[in-house]
Amino acid sequence: MRERLLDTAGRLFYEQGYQQTGINQIIAEAGIAKGSFYYHFNSKSGLLVAYLDRFVNNWILGADIFLAEIADPKARVAGLISYRIANQKKNGFNGCALVKANAGLEAVDGELRKYIGELKQQMRDYVAAVISHSGHKKIISDEALTDMVVLLGDGALVGTAIYHNTDDLEKAVALITALI
Amino acid sequence: MRERLLDTAGRLFYEQGYQQTGINQIIAEAGIAKGSFYYHFNSKSGLLVAYLDRFVNNWILGADIFLAEIADPKARVAGLISYRIANQKKNGFNGCALVKANAGLEAVDGELRKYIGELKQQMRDYVAAVISHSGHKKIISDEALTDMVVLLGDGALVGTAIYHNTDDLEKAVALITALI
DNA sequence: GTCTATAAGATGATAGAC
């Protein structure tokens, strides 16, 4: 039941946004009563935290699987963006789940925003690890390349969420490929 | 009155997000009755469109003023990001208004998302114009540099909205400076 | 652990007086 709620809520949060998705819709689509929902989660924002946590875990696990297919360690750096392209094609071009969740919070809620920042840092650490094992051309430093991949990736996902295509992500792949 | 509503709503939309801001709060802070609000705007999303339109106009006007202070046309390319740093410091580190508004819409509302895409294109055209007059080193093409500036800028604003600082934007300045 | 019924309040929007 808890898993079913997380699945349904995750899908709706990502497609519609956190604020746009009400408890009523979540329980209706999951086929679960309201009382049961509040047995498993203490509040709507508690559900959001659980969802974001699972999202980042799955993102890293999925990246491991995706990059394992790429033999050349240099190509894996560009593969970090290709992975995002694959994710977007699979999940409806709604951009980054963390960014979308962050935009759906009041400016007041610094606690939750801080937590999102920590999750984002986990993703950045993963990117940095891939780059450190890549043996790239060192046109720019490891750190600068990490900035490049993270910032270009996030910027391109912004375009993805607005235009509902992967054009910007493909531009990002081209820009990064020239540097590795 | 209409201007006062736009000012108040714009500030609240940007600080809190579109969905988080109710008509009641807008009219309370603007000191205007609900009936008067609906005399000036036909709906809440009508107000959003007017606000976004004005935002992009002001963004371009502000960029003109900001870049006029920079003598070297090459330095103006990096100045496009410095401009965003100045904006964020002035307005509370909430990222890009268009991105934030887009995240606050249902997936269903394709019409409004398309309009946001057009506004975003106006900003990109402005960036492309600055670059075409910059006489940069041509390490990469005009088009690739435009992608770079737009995507790095948007990506860095994502970090700004999450961490409430300009660290990522300053990294973007460094990356771009190395290319011009 | 799941359910139904309900609470208290906020939401966007409208009607009609002045």
Place this chain on the structure above:
DNA sequence: GTCTATCATCTTATAGAC
């Protein structure tokens, strides 16, 4: 053009039966 009063609906969350 601005106001007050009101509408139906939706929101998150709780109480208590089974």
